[in-house]
Amino acid sequence: YINALRNAMLECSNIPISALDSENSYSNIINYNIKDYFNNIISSIYNVKSLYLYNLPPKINNELIGIISKNLINKEHKKTHKKLTVYYDIFANLVQLSLRPSNDYNAKNQLENIIKSPDILFLDDIGLETGFNMPTKPNLRLLQLILKERQNRVKSTIIISKINISELSKLYNDNVFNIISTFDIIKTK
Numbered sequence: 001y002i003n004a005l006r007n008a009m010l011e012c013s014n015i016p017i018s019a020l021d022s023e024n025s026y027s028n029i030i031n032y033n034i035k036d037y038f039n040n041i042i043s044s045i046y047n048v049k050s051l052y053l054y055n056l057p058p059k060i061n062n063e064l065i066g067i068i069s070k071n072l073i074n075k076e077h078k079k080t081h082k083k084l085t086v087y088y089d090i091f092a093n094l095v096q097l098s099l100r101p102s103n104d105y106n107a108k109n110q111l112e113n114i115i116k117s118p119d120i121l122f123l124d125d126i127g128l129e130t131g132f133n134m135p136t137k138p139n140l141r142l143l144q145l146i147l148k149e150r151q152n153r154v155k156s157t158i159i160i161s162k163i164n165i166s167e168l169s170k171l172y173n174d175n176v177f178n179i180i181s182t183f184d185i186i187k188t189k
Helices: 002-012 017-021 035-043 058-072 091-098 105-116 137-152 165-171 174-180
Strands: 051-054 086-090 120-124 129-132 156-161 184-187
Touching: 051 165, 058 086, 058 120, 058 156, 086 091, 091 105, 091 120, 091 129, 091 137, 105 137, 120 137, 137 156, 137 174, 165 174
Parallel strands: 051 156, 051 184, 086 120, 120 156
Antiparallel strands: none
Protein backbone atom coordinates (compact mmCIF):
# COMPACT_ATOMS: atom_id res chain seq x y z
CA TYR A 1 0.00 0.00 0.00
CA ILE A 2 2.76 2.46 0.94
CA ASN A 3 4.69 1.75 -2.28
CA ALA A 4 1.51 2.16 -4.33
CA LEU A 5 0.80 5.50 -2.66
CA ARG A 6 4.40 6.65 -3.21
CA ASN A 7 4.26 5.63 -6.88
CA ALA A 8 0.95 7.46 -7.36
CA MET A 9 2.43 10.60 -5.81
CA LEU A 10 5.49 10.31 -8.07
CA GLU A 11 3.36 9.87 -11.17
CA CYS A 12 1.43 13.02 -10.24
CA SER A 13 4.79 14.77 -9.99
CA ASN A 14 5.40 14.33 -13.72
CA ILE A 15 8.52 12.23 -13.04
CA PRO A 16 9.49 10.36 -16.24
CA ILE A 17 8.32 6.75 -16.32
CA SER A 18 11.86 5.66 -17.21
CA ALA A 19 13.06 7.17 -13.92
CA LEU A 20 10.31 5.45 -11.95
CA ASP A 21 10.89 2.11 -13.64
CA SER A 22 14.63 2.05 -13.07
CA GLU A 23 15.76 -0.13 -10.21
CA ASN A 24 17.72 2.79 -8.75
CA SER A 25 20.44 0.53 -7.47
CA TYR A 26 23.10 3.20 -7.89
CA SER A 27 24.81 0.82 -10.32
CA ASN A 28 25.28 3.50 -12.97
CA ILE A 29 26.04 6.50 -10.79
CA ILE A 30 28.79 4.68 -8.92
CA ASN A 31 30.74 4.86 -12.17
CA TYR A 32 30.38 8.63 -12.10
CA ASN A 33 31.67 9.03 -8.52
CA ILE A 34 28.60 10.95 -7.43
CA LYS A 35 26.75 8.39 -5.31
CA ASP A 36 27.93 9.93 -2.03
CA TYR A 37 27.11 13.42 -3.24
CA PHE A 38 23.52 12.41 -3.95
CA ASN A 39 23.21 10.54 -0.69
CA ASN A 40 24.21 13.80 1.03
CA ILE A 41 21.60 15.73 -0.96
CA ILE A 42 18.91 13.28 0.08
CA SER A 43 19.93 13.37 3.73
CA SER A 44 20.32 17.16 3.90
CA ILE A 45 17.47 18.39 1.70
CA TYR A 46 16.42 20.78 4.44
CA ASN A 47 19.50 22.83 3.61
CA VAL A 48 17.81 23.60 0.28
CA LYS A 49 20.44 22.61 -2.20
CA SER A 50 19.99 23.65 -5.79
CA LEU A 51 21.91 21.82 -8.48
CA TYR A 52 23.03 22.32 -12.04
CA LEU A 53 23.65 18.93 -13.67
CA TYR A 54 25.18 18.82 -17.11
CA ASN A 55 26.74 16.43 -19.55
CA LEU A 56 25.16 13.41 -17.87
CA PRO A 57 24.02 10.57 -20.12
CA PRO A 58 20.19 10.21 -20.24
CA LYS A 59 20.29 6.91 -18.36
CA ILE A 60 22.20 8.57 -15.50
CA ASN A 61 19.81 11.55 -15.48
CA ASN A 62 16.84 9.22 -15.19
CA GLU A 63 18.46 7.17 -12.45
CA LEU A 64 19.30 10.29 -10.43
CA ILE A 65 15.81 11.74 -10.87
CA GLY A 66 14.35 8.42 -9.74
CA ILE A 67 16.65 8.07 -6.73
CA ILE A 68 16.14 11.62 -5.50
CA SER A 69 12.37 11.54 -6.07
CA LYS A 70 11.78 8.13 -4.51
CA ASN A 71 13.85 8.99 -1.47
CA LEU A 72 12.32 12.40 -0.85
CA ILE A 73 8.65 11.83 -1.62
CA ASN A 74 8.01 10.13 1.74
CA LYS A 75 10.05 12.53 3.87
CA GLU A 76 8.43 15.28 5.92
CA HIS A 77 9.40 18.90 5.56
CA LYS A 78 11.15 19.97 8.74
CA LYS A 79 9.10 23.16 9.20
CA THR A 80 5.67 22.31 7.78
CA HIS A 81 5.58 18.61 8.75
CA LYS A 82 4.01 17.88 5.37
CA LYS A 83 5.35 15.38 2.86
CA LEU A 84 7.96 16.86 0.52
CA THR A 85 6.70 17.50 -2.98
CA VAL A 86 8.67 16.90 -6.16
CA TYR A 87 7.88 18.03 -9.69
CA TYR A 88 9.68 17.41 -12.99
CA ASP A 89 9.25 19.16 -16.33
CA ILE A 90 11.14 20.07 -19.46
CA PHE A 91 11.74 23.81 -19.57
CA ALA A 92 10.36 24.09 -23.11
CA ASN A 93 6.99 22.80 -21.80
CA LEU A 94 6.91 25.59 -19.24
CA VAL A 95 7.79 28.12 -21.92
CA GLN A 96 4.86 26.87 -24.01
CA LEU A 97 2.57 27.09 -20.98
CA SER A 98 3.68 30.68 -20.34
CA LEU A 99 2.94 31.66 -23.95
CA ARG A 100 -0.72 30.61 -23.73
CA PRO A 101 -3.25 33.45 -24.20
CA SER A 102 -3.54 35.80 -21.22
CA ASN A 103 -7.18 34.78 -20.73
CA ASP A 104 -6.20 31.10 -20.27
CA TYR A 105 -6.36 31.25 -16.49
CA ASN A 106 -6.02 27.50 -16.21
CA ALA A 107 -2.58 27.61 -17.86
CA LYS A 108 -1.49 30.61 -15.79
CA ASN A 109 -2.56 28.90 -12.53
CA GLN A 110 -0.86 25.67 -13.56
CA LEU A 111 2.39 27.49 -14.31
CA GLU A 112 2.22 29.43 -11.04
CA ASN A 113 1.68 26.19 -9.08
CA ILE A 114 4.60 24.49 -10.83
CA ILE A 115 6.89 27.42 -10.00
CA LYS A 116 5.80 28.03 -6.41
CA SER A 117 4.53 24.78 -4.94
CA PRO A 118 6.98 21.87 -5.15
CA ASP A 119 9.75 21.63 -2.59
CA ILE A 120 12.01 20.22 -5.31
CA LEU A 121 11.59 21.28 -8.95
CA PHE A 122 13.47 19.46 -11.70
CA LEU A 123 13.91 21.61 -14.83
CA ASP A 124 15.24 19.54 -17.71
CA ASP A 125 16.85 20.61 -20.98
CA ILE A 126 17.64 24.18 -19.98
CA GLY A 127 19.27 25.92 -22.94
CA LEU A 128 17.70 23.61 -25.49
CA GLU A 129 14.27 25.27 -25.62
CA THR A 130 15.30 27.20 -28.74
CA GLY A 131 18.12 25.01 -29.94
CA PHE A 132 21.49 26.59 -29.24
CA ASN A 133 20.33 30.00 -30.46
CA MET A 134 19.95 32.88 -28.07
CA PRO A 135 16.81 32.38 -25.99
CA THR A 136 13.96 34.76 -26.67
CA LYS A 137 12.89 37.40 -24.17
CA PRO A 138 9.91 35.34 -22.93
CA ASN A 139 12.24 32.39 -22.24
CA LEU A 140 14.68 34.61 -20.36
CA ARG A 141 11.90 36.25 -18.35
CA LEU A 142 10.36 32.91 -17.47
CA LEU A 143 13.63 31.32 -16.36
CA GLN A 144 14.52 34.39 -14.35
CA LEU A 145 11.06 34.40 -12.75
CA ILE A 146 11.30 30.70 -11.85
CA LEU A 147 14.77 31.00 -10.35
CA LYS A 148 14.06 34.18 -8.37
CA GLU A 149 10.69 32.94 -7.11
CA ARG A 150 12.14 29.63 -5.94
CA GLN A 151 15.15 31.33 -4.40
CA ASN A 152 12.85 33.74 -2.52
CA ARG A 153 10.69 30.84 -1.32
CA VAL A 154 13.81 28.86 -0.30
CA LYS A 155 12.95 25.87 -2.49
CA SER A 156 15.35 23.52 -4.29
CA THR A 157 15.69 23.64 -8.05
CA ILE A 158 17.57 20.95 -9.92
CA ILE A 159 18.49 22.01 -13.44
CA ILE A 160 19.48 19.38 -15.96
CA SER A 161 21.20 20.50 -19.14
CA LYS A 162 23.39 19.30 -21.95
CA ILE A 163 25.35 22.57 -21.96
CA ASN A 164 28.13 23.53 -19.59
CA ILE A 165 28.12 26.57 -17.35
CA SER A 166 30.22 28.75 -19.70
CA GLU A 167 27.84 28.02 -22.62
CA LEU A 168 24.95 28.82 -20.29
CA SER A 169 26.46 32.21 -19.46
CA LYS A 170 26.48 33.06 -23.17
CA LEU A 171 22.82 32.05 -23.61
CA TYR A 172 21.25 33.82 -20.66
CA ASN A 173 21.50 37.24 -19.09
CA ASP A 174 23.59 38.00 -16.01
CA ASN A 175 20.61 37.79 -13.63
CA VAL A 176 19.91 34.19 -14.63
CA PHE A 177 23.57 33.24 -14.70
CA ASN A 178 24.25 34.83 -11.29
CA ILE A 179 21.53 32.74 -9.66
CA ILE A 180 22.58 29.50 -11.36
CA SER A 181 26.24 30.11 -10.51
CA THR A 182 25.30 29.77 -6.81
CA PHE A 183 24.06 26.22 -7.44
CA ASP A 184 26.18 23.17 -6.84
CA ILE A 185 27.44 22.14 -10.28
CA ILE A 186 27.91 18.51 -11.26
CA LYS A 187 29.28 17.22 -14.54
CA THR A 188 30.56 13.90 -15.75
CA LYS A 189 34.18 13.16 -16.42
